[in-house]
Amino acid sequence: MKYARIIGTGGYLPPNIFTNADWEERVATTDEWIVERTGIKSRHIAGVDETAASMGTIAAQKALESANVAAKDIELILVATGTPDKIFPATACLIQKNLKIPTCIAFDIQAACSGFVYALSIAEQYIKSGTVSKALIVCSELMSRLIDWSDRSTCVLFGDGAGAVILEASSAPGILATGLYADGNYDKLLYVDNQQLRENKNYISKTSHQYLENLHPFIQMQGQRVFKLAVAKLGDLIKDIQLKHKITLEEIDWLIPHQANMRIIQATADKLHLPMEKVICTVETHSNTSSASIPLALDIAVRDGRIKKGQTVLFEAIGGGLTWGFALAKL
Numbered sequence: 227m228k229y230a231r232i233i234g235t236g237g238y239l240p241p242n243i244f245t246n247a248d249w250e251e252r253v254a255t256t257d258e259w260i261v262e263r264t265g266i267k268s269r270h271i272a273g274v275d276e277t278a279a280s281m282g283t284i285a286a287q288k289a290l291e292s293a294n295v296a297a298k299d300i301e302l303i304l305v306a307t308g309t310p311d312k313i314f315p316a317t318a319c320l321i322q323k324n325l326k327i328p329t330c331i332a333f334d335i336q337a338a339c340s341g342f343v344y345a346l347s348i349a350e351q352y353i354k355s356g357t358v359s360k361a362l363i364v365c366s367e368l369m370s371r372l373i374d375w376s377d378r379s380t381c382v383l384f385g386d387g388a389g390a391v392i393l394e395a396s397s398a399p400g401i402l403a404t405g406l407y408a409d410g411n412y413d414k415l416l417y418v419d420n421q422q423l424r425e426n427k428n429y430i431s432k433t434s435h436q437y438l439e440n441l442h443p444f445i446q447m448q449g450q451r452v453f454k455l456a457v458a459k460l461g462d463l464i465k466d467i468q469l470k471h472k473i474t475l476e477e478i479d480w481l482i483p484h485q486a487n488m489r490i491i492q493a494t495a496d497k498l499h500l501p502m503e504k505v506i507c508t509v510e511t512h513s514n515t516s517s518a519s520i521p522l523a524l525d526i527a528v529r530d531g532r533i534k535k536g537q538t539v540l541f542e543a544i545g546g547g548l549t550w551g552f553a554l555a556k557l
């Protein structure tokens with residue numbers, strides 16, 4: 227049987243660090259509130275010249291180096307981002323150009339914070355079907371450009387960064403199972419409207435204006451409802467993993483959850499009966515980097531030697547859509 231194996235990881239965090247004290251100077255918040263409710267102490271904020279493609283290119287370069295794979299051998303580029311440089315071409319094509327990757331399949335996916343698990347599952351299908359043998363996944367997010375810097379209920383939660391992995395066809399086990407889910411009925415709980423749609427409004431009829439005037443260009447979130455759904459849906463995932471995929475919890479060496487809130491991470495670990503020592507947490511210093519949060523955490527834990535070759539890692543995420551899902555992989 228052909229598997230898709232993760233053979234390299236890379237990450238990029240902008241050098242500029244923004245602490246909770248920096249937010250205290252801008253909005254009516256406190257370090258105490260942010261730490262108690264979320265576990266976040268700081269986040270990285272991209273410079274004015276940085277984009278999803280520029281950050282993603284650095285993360286991808288590092289992943290290629292760690293996998294010892296040449297750019298010319300990549301046959302599929304998948305980029306998950308909610309902050310693409312352009313509406314089109316896809317950020318995947320821009321990263322392809324930057325890395326001088328020859329003609330291949332390249333496209334972006336939009337699954338908000340679940341982007342990494344969605345991308346893993348898509349890349350796995352391409353590899354298992356024999357269509358490609360090496361794939362690059364990049365998750366790159368400029369959340370600082372999507373927040374309203376005066377809205378304390380959302381601005382303190384997010385940060386910027388990029389993570390990447392290289393996948394390869396292998397006869398040895400790699401990705402063992404994936405499960406993807408979405409329910410668009412929850413679209414109003416967490417969203418950003420497309421501001422671009424406003425631009426040509428003068429040419430459109432008066433009735434359309436009302437819709438266009440109400441567009442929200444910044445993150446809108448019903449925090450408590452998303453929190454409760456996150457705990458419930460991630461709990462359901464665990465049952466799914468055990469029943470449908472017949473995977474026992476003892477087989478899981480590490481959990482790498484989406485890094486949105488320490489309380490959600492703790493609740494998920496409890497449901498898995500995993501001690502927190504088996505959970506990779508970066509939310510304290512990265513905050514929520516949407517789809518980039520899991521591959522960034524993976525890269526850090528692989529490079530610092532916590533996650534070792536042959537170990538089994540469970541990735542799980544939930545985000546706007548709502549979308550949610552998991553991937554279980556032997557590294």
Ligand code: UT7
Nearest residue numbers: 255256259263339378379382449450452453456486487545
């Ligand atoms: O990545 C995609 C998935 N996203 C998530 O998983 C996020 C899920 N949601 C959450 O993590 C939490 O709901 C938040 C961290 C966003 C909020 O925590 P909460 O415990 O649900 O707080 P809350 O929204 O119920 O707000 C409690 C109070 C409110 O004041 P009142 O009405 O009780 O007087 C807020 O106005 O905290 C207030 N508040 C703040 N106070 C200080 C909201 N934001 C802040 C702030 N600083 N930054």
